[in-house]
Amino acid sequence: MNPAVRFNPPQQSRSQATLERILDAAERVLAQKSFGEATLAEIVEEAGVTVGAFYRRFPDKDALLHHLDDRFFGELYLLADELFDVQRWQGSAVATILRAVTERSAQLYGLRRGLLRSLFLRARTDPRIQQNACRLNDHYLERIRLLLLPRRAEFSHPDPERAISLGFVVMTGALREMILFGEVWPSRAELVGDDLPSELARVYLAYLGAAPGAA
Amino acid sequence: MNPAVRFNPPQQSRSQATLERILDAAERVLAQKSFGEATLAEIVEEAGVTVGAFYRRFPDKDALLHHLDDRFFGELYLLADELFDVQRWQGSAVATILRAVTERSAQLYGLRRGLLRSLFLRARTDPRIQQNACRLNDHYLERIRLLLLPRRAEFSHPDPERAISLGFVVMTGALREMILFGEVWPSRAELVGDDLPSELARVYLAYLGAAPGAA
DNA sequence: TGTACATCAGTGAACGCGCGTTCACTGATGTAC
């Protein structure tokens, strides 16, 4: 079955517009609370429509999150292609690459915090979201391996391939910990600081055992 | 108000026993699902008692998790004192210390996976659990700073204090990512491997810019 | 270019299910004499 069942808006000006209003409203609500906490009534009110309008587009509540999931993950695949493009980084130092990766990731996590939180929390329960996430992570791991493995000579870690993968997981975990779920860390502001990306790049680089690059 | 309101079991042999059966049953159920997903009926059946017995001990469902929270966090404070004891590590290399820290943490995360997951997920919503977690993290950060800061001369990171703190957060994030919520990572087994703790110690050490120590 | 008709979009009150919580009751354990 497809993302959101039923998706041919003929009287576009109306139905397409309300659909987008619902999606935007949902993302706005998810900035404040998780998908489980958010009620349909709430989302629908934020969108300025009624429940009936919602059920004309989606078979049930879950389908809404799945729709946001598909849409967002689509963007993330594109980001991967852009970020790990072998051509783009021809001749660049590993430090430069990783700096760009952490920078962009941190930015993304900050901008889409609510949605990411909700998707992450639901991934434990919802097999479909989990599978999507798993595939996406696989894609990222493959791409970053493809990009960094040819430079393995620069790394002093005994198992460069594993270090590349594990380092990526560590970086991702740190971003989640600090940006998505940072409420549990005291004096978070100082911890994160304004140079979190460069520190995370430093972690990654140091773990690989590569030259730190310019400050 | 206190952890679980009402807590004087006079006919101990009975009430104390059922209390423990409820707590154990809860932890067992939480190994499979989150606290929100788990129903009271389920927990109570697993414990072999009825709802009424539950409400004789606890004012509401949340109080159960708070009770588990307090009990568990008590253990974690003790662990911190043991793990970061300045006396214990007198004359030890930083590599040795961090190795012990990651080893013990990974072990703990594995053993209490269900409870940790549930507490972590609830911390976003429940102010009390969040505050407990925040204080605990603060305690850990203080203790590890106390232990490592005197050895700052061994670190090449320009800001050793921040590196100690951030490194700890990164390590914790990695553990959550891989042990608590690892379902989203493909071929998790290979990623984690049987030497995750030593790899995490390597990450931490490398970030601090300290000598890697013996393999 | 109106008019009749079919189809889609959206409304909102009502339904119903799941699950936390209550409460009148029975049974067990301890205490007084």
Place this chain on the structure above:
DNA sequence: TGTACATCAGTGAACGCGCGTTCACTGATGTAC
């Protein structure tokens, strides 16, 4: 060491609230002639 009484432990059917979902209806948009 029984007996009477008070208190605590535990039962489980019934309640009720929140929230996702339905459905009979109105209104809007497009199509045929």
